[in-house]
Amino acid sequence: xxxxxxxxxxxxxxxxxxxxxxxxxxxGIMDNTVVSGVRDxxxxxxxxxxxxSKTMNSKHLIQPDGYGAALDLAPYPVDWxxxxxxxxxxxxxxxxxxxxxxxxxxxxxWNVDDDQFKVPSFNDMGHFExxxxxxxxx
Numbered sequence: 001x002x003x004x005x006x007x008x009x010x011x012x013x014x015x016x017x018x019x020x021x022x023x024x025x026x027x028g029i030m031d032n033t034v035v036s037g038v039r040d041x042x043x044x045x046x047x048x049x050x051x052x053s054k055t056m057n058s059k060h061l062i063q064p065d066g067y068g069a070a071l072d073l074a075p076y077p078v079d080w081x082x083x084x085x086x087x088x089x090x091x092x093x094x095x096x097x098x099x100x101x102x103x104x105x106x107x108x109x110w111n112v113d114d115d116q117f118k119v120p121s122f123n124d125m126g127h128f129e130x131x132x133x134x135x136x137x138x
Contacts (some may be wrong), residue, residue: 002031002076011012014038019130022093023071030092031076035126036060038068057131058086070129086125093128103131 004012004027011034012020023034039047039060047053053060059070062068090106097104104138107127 001028003027004034008034009033011037011071014062014068015071016063016065016069016130018100018102019067019069019071019104019128022097022100022104023073023128025100026073026089026093028100029096030089032073032089033076033078034071035074035078036072038062061137070127072124072126073128074126081123090125090128105129105131 004024007026012023015023015037026032037060039058041056044053044058044061046057047058048056060068060072063069073089074080075082075089079085086108090108094104094106096109105128107124107129
């Protein structure tokens with residue numbers, strides 16, 4: 001069974017505990033790495049300027065509850081051009097989240113209220129975020 005290395009565990013620092021628990025379960029099902037967790041405003045500004053993020057209201061920033069509400073994962077070993085593996089990771093991750101009763105949005109499908117799957121104009125296939133406000137206690 002796969003598990004996260006030091007860099008991935010470090011990237012989970014400050015992320016909402018329920019999202020951390022989900023990711024620790026997920027890595028046991030499909031090997032992946034945590035590319036990004038909590039970000040500071042300087043990093044977020046840089047990512048917006050580079051076009052890899054679209055908002056300064058990112059869930060990667062510390063939220064009112066004191067935690068980051070997003071993380072970016074990539075199937076391991078990482079191949080950014082292998083979209084099939086990102087879709088597989090997302091399917092497994094979203095299924096696991098449903099089993100855990102955890103409301104998660106995936107960056108490959110931003111509109112979770114729409115029953116139709118459409119490729120989004122901004123496809124962030126490694127991005128997962130807990131929907132906020134989140135009502136369950138940690």
